[in-house]
Amino acid sequence: MSNDFPVYGERRVPLPAPRQVPQGTPSRAGAPVPAQTGSVTATTATAVAPTAPAGPATDRPATATGHRGRPRGHAKHRGRGRAGNAAGGDAGAKPRDAFFDNAKYLAIVLVAMGHSWEPLRHGSRSAAALYLTVYAFHMPAFIIISGYFSRSFDMRKDRLQRLITGVAVPYVLFECAYTLFKRWADDDPHYPISLMDPWYLTWFLAALFIWRLTTPLWKIVRWPVPLALAIAVLASVSPDIGDDLDMQRVLQFLPFFVVGLSMRPEHFKLVRRKKARILAVPVFAGALVFAYWAAPRMNAAWFYHRDAAQELAAPWWSGAVMTLAMFGCSLVLVACFFAWIPGRTMWCTALGAGTLYGYLLHGFLAKGSRFGNWYDHPWVHTPWGMVLITLFAGTVVTLLCTPPVQRMFRFAMEPKMTWAFAKDPVGAAGGRG
Numbered sequence: 001m002s003n004d005f006p007v008y009g010e011r012r013v014p015l016p017a018p019r020q021v022p023q024g025t026p027s028r029a030g031a032p033v034p035a036q037t038g039s040v041t042a043t044t045a046t047a048v049a050p051t052a053p054a055g056p057a058t059d060r061p062a063t064a065t066g067h068r069g070r071p072r073g074h075a076k077h078r079g080r081g082r083a084g085n086a087a088g089g090d091a092g093a094k095p096r097d098a099f100f101d102n103a104k105y106l107a108i109v110l111v112a113m114g115h116s117w118e119p120l121r122h123g124s125r126s127a128a129a130l131y132l133t134v135y136a137f138h139m140p141a142f143i144i145i146s147g148y149f150s151r152s153f154d155m156r157k158d159r160l161q162r163l164i165t166g167v168a169v170p171y172v173l174f175e176c177a178y179t180l181f182k183r184w185a186d187d188d189p190h191y192p193i194s195l196m197d198p199w200y201l202t203w204f205l206a207a208l209f210i211w212r213l214t215t216p217l218w219k220i221v222r223w224p225v226p227l228a229l230a231i232a233v234l235a236s237v238s239p240d241i242g243d244d245l246d247m248q249r250v251l252q253f254l255p256f257f258v259v260g261l262s263m264r265p266e267h268f269k270l271v272r273r274k275k276a277r278i279l280a281v282p283v284f285a286g287a288l289v290f291a292y293w294a295a296p297r298m299n300a301a302w303f304y305h306r307d308a309a310q311e312l313a314a315p316w317w318s319g320a321v322m323t324l325a326m327f328g329c330s331l332v333l334v335a336c337f338f339a340w341i342p343g344r345t346m347w348c349t350a351l352g353a354g355t356l357y358g359y360l361l362h363g364f365l366a367k368g369s370r371f372g373n374w375y376d377h378p379w380v381h382t383p384w385g386m387v388l389i390t391l392f393a394g395t396v397v398t399l400l401c402t403p404p405v406q407r408m409f410r411f412a413m414e415p416k417m418t419w420a421f422a423k424d425p426v427g428a429a430g431g432r433g
Contacts, residue, residue: 099268099343101352104145105401106341108355109394110138115366116393119375120386121295127386128295133287135303136326137333139204140256142355144334146208147260153215157424163212165417171198171205173412174360178202181364185371196244201363203246203306210250211257218261228258229327236319239308252305255327271335272343280336287333302326354401357413361400362393 114134121128153159178200179193198206218224235241235251270276301312302322309319351358369375379385399405406413 096353098345098349099272099341100145100149101349102343102346103141103338103341104352104355105348105398107138107142107145107337108358108401109397110134111142111359112362112366112393112397113390114138115362116369116389117386119370120381120389121300123381124386125292125295128300129288129292132291132295132298132300132303133284133333135300136287136291137330137337139253140330141334141337143253143256144260144263147211147257148263149260150212150215150257151261153212155216157421161417161421163209164420165415166413167205167209167212169415169417170356170360170413171195171202171209174205175199175202178363178367181367182371185368198246200367201360203249204359206245207250207253210245211254215261218258224258225255225262228255229324231255232327233320233323236308236323237310237316239310241308246306248308249304249306252323256330259331268338271338272341273339276335276339280339283332283336287329348398350403351398351401354403354406357406357409358397358401360413361405361409362397365396 114131117127117131117134121131153163172195175195175198176193179191182199183189183191218228221227232252232255235248241247241251299312299314301307303326309316309322314322374380377385380389
């Protein structure tokens with residue numbers, strides 16, 4: 001409704017003609033009224049307009065209005081999607097930031113490439129070094145972004161509904177889909193469907209659901225990051241936690257989510273300075289050299305954060321040491337990764353809104369390549385074969401993030417499901433503040 005008319009009940013009544021005030025006549029506030037030059041100023045219009053009941057059209061001061069009665073300079077929300085994706089949290093009502101979309105896209109490309117390197121690392125020390133380096137920071141980076149965009153999460157009804165439709169429902173659907181795919185592709189018809197034991201990539205959805213529900217708790221504690229890190233350390237020395245909902249991963253990756261919750265825009269600006277970009281080069285080079293040395297000596301399962309130290313045939317105290325050491329290393333590499341992310345809009349920026357699609361859908365191809373023994377071909381393990389496999393993985397996950405794929409699978413990733421939720425009582429306040 002236009003703001004050109006104050007509201008009286010359900011009728012729109014035109015404003016009365018403004019009273020002409022001679023130049024220099026004091027206004028109600030005691031200040032002289034500016035000279036009139038053929039039109040009435042906003043100040044005069046406010047002074048002579050009839051008083052209307054408080055409401056959407058009358059409870060703010062009068063301003064110069066443009067198209068459809070909106071104040072000049074008032075911009076509509078651009079980039080407002082529906083619920084956004086899982087990593088986007090509740091920031092869907094704000095204009096999208098190209099930096100974060102670029103970061104999410106590049107992180108998901110690294111996830112796909114890392115999965116393509118896994119079968120290659122046993123025969124190539126270089127592939128193993130790349131694999132360890134990328135696994136040290138790609139999921140921590142994605143989880144930190146997820147935490148950052150979960151800062152506004154509370155128990156408000158609409159946000160809980162988005163958590164259900166954007167995280168819980170995709171978890172159930174893809175857990176079932178992955179299981180059925182394994183039954184068919186791996187010739188294992190009796191493989192059970194278990195919503196308590198996430199298979200392959202669905203662990204992240206289960207973890208994100210739990211992390212986001214705990215967001216209000218992390219907002220009220222004094223030292224959230226040290227507390228989350230202490231929980232991760234305790235999990236790493238507790239083999240009895242079990243595999244339900246991949247709780248080891250939920251707890252051991254928790255500090256990165258809490259770091260994201262604790263971050264502010266100025267923190268991202270700090271690592272995006274030119275000095276940080278230059279410093280990131282030797283840091284990453286050093287990480288690659290160390291990974292090349294560690295590849296034949298270190299169990300890569302430490303990077304998965306899904307087992308306690310005892311389950312990795314290591315002494316219990318090594319769980320605490322490795323958790324703290326890898327947390328520090330991961331934060332440094334994540335900072336280097338963010339330092340190189342461009343902040344301008346690029347060809348891949350729009351794909352950042354579809355990273356959950358690329359993440360979940362590429363899992364069928366990644367697992368299908370194992371079930372189909374694609375890596376048994378000798379050419380795959382040549383240097384050129386590794387390069388082609390890497391480019392193929394990046395291309396596939398890029399295509400899976402595109403808008404046509406999003407439209408095709410939105411029914412599973414972002415279902416509306418308005419029928420599943422109770423309606424607000426008539427006359428309820430709504431709690432939209």
